[in-house]
Amino acid sequence: MDREQIVQQVRDALGDKIKRLHVANPRRVYVTVEPGDVVEATRILHKDLGARFNIASGMQTQTDFEVLYHFAFEEEAPNGVLVTVRVHLDHENPSVDSVVGSVPAARWIEQEMNELLGIEFRNHPEMKRLLLSEDWPKGVYPLRHGKPWEGKVEKKL
Amino acid sequence: MSNKAERTKSIVPIGPYHPLQEEPELFRLHVEGETVVDVDVDIGWNHRGIEKLAESRTWDQVPFLVERICGICSNSHPLAYVQAVEDCAGVEVPERALYIRTLVAELERLHSHLLWVGLAGHFLGYNTVFMWGWKYREPILDIFEELTGNRNHYAMMRPGGVRRDVDESLFPDIHRKLDEVWKQLELIAGAVTDDPVLHARLKGIGVLSREDAIAYSALGPTSRASGVPADIRRNHPYAAYDRLEWKVITTENGDVYDKAIVRVLESFETIKIIRQCLDRMPKGEIDAKMKEVPPGEGIGIAEAPRGEVFHYVRSDGTNSPIRHKVRAPTYMNLPTCKATVIGESITDATIILAAIDPCYCCTERLAVVDADTQKPLMTGKDLVRLSQEKTLRIRKELGL
Numbered sequence: 344m345d346r347e348q349i350v351q352q353v354r355d356a357l358g359d360k361i362k363r364l365h366v367a368n369p370r371r372v373y374v375t376v377e378p379g380d381v382v383e384a385t386r387i388l389h390k391d392l393g394a395r396f397n398i399a400s401g402m403q404t405q406t407d408f409e410v411l412y413h414f415a416f417e418e419e420a421p422n423g424v425l426v427t428v429r430v431h432l433d434h435e436n437p438s439v440d441s442v443v444g445s446v447p448a449a450r451w452i453e454q455e456m457n458e459l460l461g462i463e464f465r466n467h468p469e470m471k472r473l474l475l476s477e478d479w480p481k482g483v484y485p486l487r488h489g490k491p492w493e494g495k496v497e498k499k500l
Numbered sequence: 501m502s503n504k505a506e507r508t509k510s511i512v513p514i515g516p517y518h519p520l521q522e523e524p525e526l527f528r529l530h531v532e533g534e535t536v537v538d539v540d541v542d543i544g545w546n547h548r549g550i551e552k553l554a555e556s557r558t559w560d561q562v563p564f565l566v567e568r569i570c571g572i573c574s575n576s577h578p579l580a581y582v583q584a585v586e587d588c589a590g591v592e593v594p595e596r597a598l599y600i601r602t603l604v605a606e607l608e609r610l611h612s613h614l615l616w617v618g619l620a621g622h623f624l625g626y627n628t629v630f631m632w633g634w635k636y637r638e639p640i641l642d643i644f645e646e647l648t649g650n651r652n653h654y655a656m657m658r659p660g661g662v663r664r665d666v667d668e669s670l671f672p673d674i675h676r677k678l679d680e681v682w683k684q685l686e687l688i689a690g691a692v693t694d695d696p697v698l699h700a701r702l703k704g705i706g707v708l709s710r711e712d713a714i715a716y717s718a719l720g721p722t723s724r725a726s727g728v729p730a731d732i733r734r735n736h737p738y739a740a741y742d743r744l745e746w747k748v749i750t751t752e753n754g755d756v757y758d759k760a761i762v763r764v765l766e767s768f769e770t771i772k773i774i775r776q777c778l779d780r781m782p783k784g785e786i787d788a789k790m791k792e793v794p795p796g797e798g799i800g801i802a803e804a805p806r807g808e809v810f811h812y813v814r815s816d817g818t819n820s821p822i823r824h825k826v827r828a829p830t831y832m833n834l835p836t837c838k839a840t841v842i843g844e845s846i847t848d849a850t851i852i853l854a855a856i857d858p859c860y861c862c863t864e865r866l867a868v869v870d871a872d873t874q875k876p877l878m879t880g881k882d883l884v885r886l887s888q889e890k891t892l893r894i895r896k897e898l899g900l
Contacts, residue, residue, distance in 0.1 A: 367797075370587075370736065371587060371798075397801070397808070397827070398825070400812045400825035402822075411812070413812070417730065417735035420731075421734060421736070421737045423737075425801070447715050448832060450835070451831065451835065452827075472544070476544070485549065486551065
């Protein structure tokens, strides 16, 4: 299977869950989905299509929060493709369902995003501190940038 | 559970700190008698905030920062990072730079695998192997010093290419040193495959099944020993790997023996790759001379000795990243201990946990603590001794 077929496979499997699909280059594909669809979308990629879960990255942008779930399609060497599922979360109350049920390897990274960025992962099996010490103050998130930006906003990804 | 069983249940804390280790971590082994019944992993003892620091460094400074994430694989992180920046900017890297990147990355894999072989030998009571492994690693570090000026932290990677050229007059001498290392590796490989004591100690111990390896998204030699042919160098070709001839080593059993074999056999492939790099090193530029990083995002992955290193960067067009995510391979490999340690004997716990190669000097901090009184019953030395005594016992039983 070549890279274009892998992308087509992802397109077919996710269907109308895709809000936006961006092929940045043949090796890197970004799929934006609604927060409500993220559990199903990651399950399809990981379980149905057999993609390996790389990791998730959380970040605060100028206007909202983003969580990116990175998956590697690599059954067909050397045509590996990294497919990233992106969700935009509300700035005031960043909250999304945990994907640990179908992607067990996401357990630690969701804990990490919770303590460093203050993103809530609903139904996580064991939401406790991973990196920060127990006496780190509640409600202080090291990777947050502060209040939303009120000036001109860069192009949204 | 009866009162008696409660009394015999102990917690074995391993870690978290030792001056030698670069990855402090704490394992709490719950043991009943000699059997491990549960394990908790606690990380974050040395969280240095590197992702946050990267936001205040320029694109060109970050390689020096991420180089210091790990002292053993100090090339893998900068390599993955510069690939992420190049992915974001869409830059073509000159051919010679790609070969130099491959050369440095493979030399690093060679010294890292030899280091692991030595440590694994020590845990099993084969201190000769420990001395051998580290002695044979020394010429690799000498090669590094000649090529890059440093035994460690080579500072070779930069977005768009490499920071300095290599001196081709050194290549014949490197070939000679690799000849020696090849012979010494054959010695080690022979010692592992022929030794009935090692078979008894390592086979069927700490098995990670193929299904578990996939479920935990295990990486590198840890997953390849379980039959998953996951190798970033082959699956997502970068640097010059797709221009060279080499094999991905996989084995089927997923036990500690297979994890050792994968690393030893992989080292031979590594020497083959280094030789090809030296022989085919193209002439030309070593730097694409990137001027700026446009707004956007990029992902870089590279196969470190322990598995895939993952870097994600987000740019807003200024001269530093607004987000930089780093994921080291041990982050994915460490949770597999839930699948491999439980149900095993405590004498085997040291080598099973060491088999994923988590830079495991902290085993010297092992101590068995009475769960009620919190008083130490055994120290780390005692546990390494237990493991070494088991080897001696097997050796006697086999009449060796």
